[in-house]
Amino acid sequence: MARVNLQVSSKAQLKQVEKMKKKAKSGGFESMGLSLNVFRGVKRKGYRVPTPIxxxxMPLILAGADVVGMARTGSGKTAAFxxxxxxxxxxxxxxxGVRALVLSPTRDLALQTFKFTKELGRYMDIRASLLVGGDSMESQFEELAQNPDVIIATPGRLMHHLAEIDDMSLRTVEYVVFDEADCLFGMGFAEQLHKILSQLSExxxxxxxxxxxxxxxxxxxxAGLRDPQLVRLDLETKISPDLKITFFTSRQxxxxxxxxxxxxxxxxSDQQTLIFVSTKHHVEFLNGIFKADGIEPSVVYGDMDQDxxxxxxxxxxxxxxxxxxxxxVAARGLDIPLLDNVVNWDFPPKPKIFVHRVGRAARxxxxxxxxxxxxxxDMPYLLDLHLFLSKPLRPAPTEEEVVKDMNGVLSKIDQALQNGETVYGRFPQTTLDLVSDRVREIVDGSSELIALRKTCTNAFSLYSKTKPSPSRESIRRAKDLPREGVHPIFMNELGCSELNALAFSESLKAFRPKQTILEAEGEAAKAKGQHLHFKFQDESAVCHC
Known part of the structure; x- marks a missing residue:
């Protein structure tokens, strides 16, 4: 087991050392051999037990190994490096010269990492410098002149400084981190990353x-790592067991x-919620609807002004x-530690995007x-997601099934949820109709929202054409899915009379007559004509007599 590496300078610190030695067997941070000032920073940050990543x-990194760490957002990976x-x-x-370099895909993530470094290193004389776009180059030149130990940067701004400052070198860097590397590559930084790699010490x-x-x-x-150790969390931890997942079917x-x-x-009202939409136009449109309904949201989208x-x-x-x-795109690098809910208003076209989005809650x-x-x-994408997660999927029971045996049906649903199955269902239509009227009033009363609605329609059409297609098998399976009922989450909103009404309404929708009205009327008219023909024949026979 690693020994605690401590230098003692006071009675208070001596007591803390003794405490750490006692706890060193626990498998916590105490057992990792951290120096006192680092350990104090970890404790001050509020960490008690290391996360799986x-x-x-950390033991591999502390031993000097190159590491590839695969972990979802909110897993504690930032502290791990x-x-x-x-x-x-x-x-x-x-x-x-600079001894450590952390590269981040976005200014937001870089800023959060910079703040995190300051917090963890509060008891140490370590100097960190933040190099991101949108901030003054001159002020960053001044920071670099102070000989920082750590640079936390986005690739573009770092390359800019390397081009501008003749004597700036990365040869002294002994510790390099590529954070959210898939995003770094996905955002087109591959060429810059290879150039940065070539300027580092072997x-x-x-x-x-x-x-x-x-x-x-x-x-x-x-190319860039020597005999790297791969640290990969179990696939089951892709979605936190503390996260409840709910799917609502709805017309667009x-x-x-x-x-x-x-x-x-x-x-x-005391919960914070992150809402994902497909385009910046939808961000603006929903922002307008929320404000008109008395809700003040925050918004972030791609080409938004930095201030x-x-x-x-x-x-x-x-x-x-x-x-x-x-x-x-705007959410990349955002880290909101105490998030309660995530809403996928537009369903993500890839399972990994879903996992990344919802991984921001239940942390x-x-x-x-x-x-x-x-x-x-979206149904084929929902099926693809559940194949990826290896989770069963079932529709909510119909209103007719609930009316026949409410307790039995709800008991089965509870059991299915406990077994890890996913249940999807509708909103109550009467509720939607009422709120839809309110939305219509809001939009029709604003010329700006009327114009935005049209822009959203066009933007969504383009988004739908460019997003990846679901698997053929899921497209086929989606056509055969049974009709779903109202989602169990809304059962408390419905009384028995409303359930009966919904059951009747749904049975009417499900009813498929053997003939259309025109076919029925045609046959009726034909039968009537035949009846008149027979009657005329009978009368002529009588008259003839």
Missing amino acids: QRKA LVPMLERLKEHVPQT TRQTLLFSATLPSALAEFAK EEKYAALLHLVREQIS ARKMHLSRFRSRKTMFLIVTD AGRTGTAYSFVTSE
Whole structure:
């Protein structure tokens, strides 16, 4: 077992050392051989027990190995590479040059990593510098002149500095981290990453953290890492067991009303929720509807002004707003630690995107819920997701089934959920109709929203054409899915009379007559004509007599 590496300078520290020695057998941070100032930073941050990625990766990193760590958002991967980094650097060394480099795909993630470094290293004299786009180059030049020990950067801005500063070198870097490496590659930084790699020392320690490992990234890892150790969490941990997953079927045009009902009636007012939509136009449109209905959300989308983006994120993080509406691109690198819910207003076309989105809730031992809206066009994607997760999927019982045996049916659903099955179902139509009227009033009363509605329609059409197709097997299976009933989550909203009415309404929708009205009328007219013909024959026979 690793020994605790401590230098004691006071009675208080002596007591802390003794405590750590007693706890060293626990398998916690105490057993990792951390120096006192690093350990104090970890404790001050509130960490008690290492997460699975920390428990598996940190001993390898502390031993000096190159590591490829595969873990979802919220797994604790940032601390898994920052704590060993601080342990390695120990203290500020003037005139040595940059000793550690962390590369992030977005300015938001880089900023969060920078803040995290400051918090963990609060008891150490370690200097960190943040190099991201959108900030002044001059102020960054001044920071670099102070000989930072650590640079946390986005690839584009780092390359800019390397081109501008003649004597800037990465040869002194001994510890390199490629964070969210799949996003780094997915956002087109591959060429810059290879250039950065070529400027680093051969003796460096290299770490690569990623949710996935596409082939291009695997080739990069082979080129840049020496005999890397792969740390991969069990596939079952892709979605936290503390996360409740709920799927609602809905028509595309009713999703606005469905979302309003969800945030008003189902989501508690003290919970914070992240809402994913397909395009920036939908962000703006939903923002307008929310505001008109008395809800003040925060919003983030791709080409948003940086100052506005900072302001919206700050308001959400300080809980001045409880809803954050985002696109996938804008959400890359966002880290909201205490998130309660995620809403997939537009269903993600890839299972891995779903896992990445919902992985932002139910973190660090907290519970959470992921709500997803599914249109008929989305059903094959829902089936693909459940094949990926190896989870059974079943429709909510119909209203007729519930009316016949409510207790028995609901008991079966509870048992299915406990067994890990997923249940999908509809919103009550009467509820949707009422809220849809409200949405219509809001939109029709605003010329800006009327124009945005048309823009959203066009943008969604383009989005639908460019997103990847579901598997052929899931397309085929989706056509044979049985009719679903109202989702069990809404059962408390429905009384017996309303259930009976819904059951009758659904039975009418399901009714398929043997003939259409025109066919029935045609046959009736034909029968009537024959009857008249027979009657005329009878009368003529009588007259003839």
